[in-house]
Structures are given as C-alpha cells and as structure tokens.
Amino acid sequence: MAEGLVISVGSRSVRVQVRELGELRATLRGNLWAAERKETRPVAVGDRVAVTVAGESAVIESVHERRNAFVRPQPFGRFSGKGRAGRYGKAPPVQVIAANLDRILVVAALTDPPFRPGLVDRFCVAAAAQGIDASVVLNKVDLPGDRAVIEPWREAGYNVFVASATTGEGLDELRAELSGGISMLVGHSGVGKTSLLNAVDLKLQLRVGEVAVHHGRGRHTTTRVTLLPLSCGGMVVDTPGIRELALAEVSPTELARLFPGFGELPHACHFNNCRHLREPRCAILHALEQGDLAPERYDIYLRILTDLEESEG
Ligand SMILES: Nc1nc2c(ncn2[C@@H]2O[C@H](COP(=O)(O)OP(=O)(O)OP(=O)(O)O)[C@@H](O)[C@H]2O)c(=O)[nH]1
Ligand SMILES: [Mg+2]
Ligand SMILES: [Zn+2]
Structure with missing residues (x-):
C-alpha cells in the first residue's frame, strides 16, 4: 500500500497525490462510507490516506488520524437533532473543509466587499477551537479606506498582513508566511483570496472573479476546495468564499x-x-x-x- 495526500474532494471522485506517482484519481473503499462518524464525508482535503494503486487510479483504503480539522456545520438544511442522527452518530453532522493544517489565513478586504469584522472573528474562533494558528490578512489596501479597521486583531495578538494583490504591497511577507507546511485561505467571497495566491505565485494562474462585482458582494469564483503546491515551498488550500460562517463544536x-x-x-x-x-x-x-x-x-x-x-x- 502507498501513502497519499488528498488534494481535492468532488462529489464523485477524489484526487490524491501519491509520492513518485503524482496526482491520481481515487475512489473510496466502500466500508469508509459505512462507518458511523460526525462528518458528512469520510475524506477531506489535507487528509493523509493509505491507497492501493492500479494503473492510473487509486483506491483509498483508510484515512489516517487527523491532527486537526477545520469544520463547519453541514450547510444543507438544518439538522433536526434527535432521532435522525443515523450514520452521523449523535452529534449534528459537520463538514470538514480541510484537515491537518499548519495555519489559517483569514482574508478580508478593506472594501469591496465591505469589511465585516464579525466574519473575521468567526473564522478566528473556528480556527482557535481546533488549535490551528490563525493570522489575518487585510487585502485591497490599494482602495480607499481606513486600514486601522484591522488593529483590533493585531492588538489581540494575531499576526496581521496588510496587502494588495493589485499593487503587490505586503506580498513578500505573505509569501514568507506560506512557504512551509499547509496553509488555508478563508474569507468572504470576493475579498481576493485567489488573487493573492496568483500574485504570490505567478505559476498558479488560478481563475479569479470578474472586476464587475454586483452590489459589492463578490460572486463565488472558486468553487472547490483545492490543495495547491507553491513555488516558494509549502502548500496552500484555496477555499470558495462564504457569506456566513456558523460555528460547529464550540460551546x-x-x-x-x-x-x-x-x-x-x-x-x-x-x-x-x-x-x-x-x-x-x-x-x-x-x-x-x-x-x-x-x-x-x-x-x-x-x-x-x-x-x-x-x-x-
Ligand atoms: N483593487 C483590488 N482588487 C482586488 C484585489 N485582490 C483581488 N481583487 C479583485 O477582487 C475580485 C475578487 O477576487 P478573487 O481573487 O476572485 O476573490 P476570492 O476571495 O478568491 O473570491 P471567491 O473565490 O469567490 O471566494 C476580482 O475582481 C479581483 O480582481 C486587490 O488587492 N485590490
Ligand atoms: Mg477564489
Ligand atoms: Zn464573565
């Protein structure tokens, strides 16, 4: 059996990076679905897995224990709690966005879409709940606005990056931060997560949102959580932006x-x-x-x- 790293998780198949063999399409051994668990899916991006390889494809046999996992409540409809727990055990199901992260970068825009302090806090709390290091990135500082909006997090002891994917300000610091381990970028849609990654690593050339953003709310451009290797070393998870973050597993x-x-x-x-x-x-x-x-x-x-x-x- 070989060791693999889960790069992306689609509805039908999973992509796994296997040493020496590169990226392979993988399916899941049936018994992984059968086990009772709190997550909606047995594997997540960042999972370390054991695979058997046959030609161009692989089968995930087992998932190694996670160091941490960034979770949110399962977004499709409200879970009714009692009586319907079924395969998820007793707790309401959670969706694992990614596992085994070294750090999370909470990205916000100075403006366009408007700065939302509550969303930054929710991401910080969710990361802290899993014991994952978080820092905060204020992007789009080339646009007019008061950069001091980010000071409360600096004062709270967070590492704060002030950046512009457009002018290149702050990108060296960001590159240094991303250059080892696995990082994940999270934040509201349209704040420029993907643009920052493209600017940090010119080889990536990921698709970003159109300049015309209606009503100041970005359109969702990144649609799948993906783990990407960076030229500067390290790997990064780009996530689709969200507008709300409910907290899971925080009392x-x-x-x-x-x-x-x-x-x-x-x-x-x-x-x-x-x-x-x-x-x-x-x-x-x-x-x-x-x-x-x-x-x-x-x-x-x-x-x-x-x-x-x-x-x-
Ligand atoms: N002025 C300015 N515009 C930016 C900056 N960074 C990104 N943008 C623009 O903001 C829009 C959204 O950028 P994306 O990188 O797609 O944002 P995202 O956070 O990845 O969005 P989702 O994938 O939907 O979550 C695009 O039109 C970018 O060109 C910046 O630093 N300054
Ligand atoms: Mg994006
Ligand atoms: Zn008190």
Missing part, C-alpha cells in the same frame, strides 16, 4: 475563551461558566465598564453567542 462558555481580544479575561470571572451577560463579578463586563474593552468587540461577541445558543436549541 457558549468556550466562545469567550477563543474570542479575539478577550485574552485571559474570561478566566478571571467569578463563575467558571460565565457567559459575560449579567453575571456578578464578570471580568469582561468590568473591562467594558473601565473602558479597557471596546464595546464593538463585545457586541460582536454577543451576536455570535446568540447564534450559538439558538443553534443549540
């Missing part, structure tokens, strides 16, 4: 501990399960009163908390 009490900028505060609250709403001796509320925590940051936290509690039912 309401966990949220504050993962939230950018809250730092150690949640650990200083009187109650261990403090949700920082009205509880007495809450360190977050205290910081808010003292002006040590920006109200805009707290508001985003509240919005995400409300969503989480609604989805928990």
Whole structure:
C-alpha cells in the first residue's frame, strides 16, 4: 500500500497525490462510507490516506488520524437533532473543509466587499477551537479606506498582513508566511483570496472573479476546495468564499475563551461558566465598564453567542 495526500474532494471522485506517482484519481473503499462518524464525508482535503494503486487510479483504503480539522456545520438544511442522527452518530453532522493544517489565513478586504469584522472573528474562533494558528490578512489596501479597521486583531495578538494583490504591497511577507507546511485561505467571497495566491505565485494562474462585482458582494469564483503546491515551498488550500460562517463544536462558555481580544479575561470571572451577560463579578463586563474593552468587540461577541445558543436549541 502507498501513502497519499488528498488534494481535492468532488462529489464523485477524489484526487490524491501519491509520492513518485503524482496526482491520481481515487475512489473510496466502500466500508469508509459505512462507518458511523460526525462528518458528512469520510475524506477531506489535507487528509493523509493509505491507497492501493492500479494503473492510473487509486483506491483509498483508510484515512489516517487527523491532527486537526477545520469544520463547519453541514450547510444543507438544518439538522433536526434527535432521532435522525443515523450514520452521523449523535452529534449534528459537520463538514470538514480541510484537515491537518499548519495555519489559517483569514482574508478580508478593506472594501469591496465591505469589511465585516464579525466574519473575521468567526473564522478566528473556528480556527482557535481546533488549535490551528490563525493570522489575518487585510487585502485591497490599494482602495480607499481606513486600514486601522484591522488593529483590533493585531492588538489581540494575531499576526496581521496588510496587502494588495493589485499593487503587490505586503506580498513578500505573505509569501514568507506560506512557504512551509499547509496553509488555508478563508474569507468572504470576493475579498481576493485567489488573487493573492496568483500574485504570490505567478505559476498558479488560478481563475479569479470578474472586476464587475454586483452590489459589492463578490460572486463565488472558486468553487472547490483545492490543495495547491507553491513555488516558494509549502502548500496552500484555496477555499470558495462564504457569506456566513456558523460555528460547529464550540460551546457558549468556550466562545469567550477563543474570542479575539478577550485574552485571559474570561478566566478571571467569578463563575467558571460565565457567559459575560449579567453575571456578578464578570471580568469582561468590568473591562467594558473601565473602558479597557471596546464595546464593538463585545457586541460582536454577543451576536455570535446568540447564534450559538439558538443553534443549540
Ligand atoms: N483593487 C483590488 N482588487 C482586488 C484585489 N485582490 C483581488 N481583487 C479583485 O477582487 C475580485 C475578487 O477576487 P478573487 O481573487 O476572485 O476573490 P476570492 O476571495 O478568491 O473570491 P471567491 O473565490 O469567490 O471566494 C476580482 O475582481 C479581483 O480582481 C486587490 O488587492 N485590490
Ligand atoms: Mg477564489
Ligand atoms: Zn464573565
């Protein structure tokens, strides 16, 4: 048996990189589908797999244990919870976007589409929940706007890149960041994830969105999660942009501990399960009163908390 790395996952087939043999089309051994699991699919981009090779194609026999996985709740319709768990076990099914990542780059645009702090936070929380390093990229800084919008994440200790795929600003730093291990770019559609990759590595020549973006919301140009090798070394996962990110596998009490900028505060609250709403001796509320925590940051936290509690039912 040979070792492979999953490069892309389509509805019918999977592409796997196998050492010495290159990229092969692969199918899955039937028993991989039968096993009870929480994921909607048995393999994801970034998975290390054992394959048997016959000519031009391969069969994935087994999937090695994952170091981490970036997940989102399964997007097709709401999962009804009790009674319908079926093959996904007891928890609601999740979709694994990619596995075994060394870092995630959360990409936002200064403008066009408008900067959405809440979405940046959701991606940061989702990465932190899996213990995956995240940094933030502010792209399109060639366009007019206030670059200071990204400061809260810098202050929260995130590595922040300020870049323009158009003018080349910040690309050297970005290239250095991407040049080892497996990175993944995530963010709203149209923020320029694919454009940044094309600018970082001229060999890639990936398709990017048209310049005419209607209503300031990018059209989805990248339609499949794909793992790409970079000339500078390292590999990168380009993902299709999304407009919303619901969090999977994050509990309401966990949220504050993962939230950018809250730092150690949640650990200083009187109650261990403090949700920082009205509880007495809450360190977050205290910081808010003292002006040590920006109200805009707290508001985003509240919005995400409300969503989480609604989805928990
Ligand atoms: N002015 C400016 N435009 C940019 C920049 N980067 C990308 N664009 C434009 O923004 C649009 C969207 O770029 P894409 O690279 O396709 O965005 P994406 O994030 O990959 O979008 P999805 O694949 O849909 O998620 C294209 O018209 C790009 O030319 C930039 O730095 N400055
Ligand atoms: Mg794209
Ligand atoms: Zn609290």
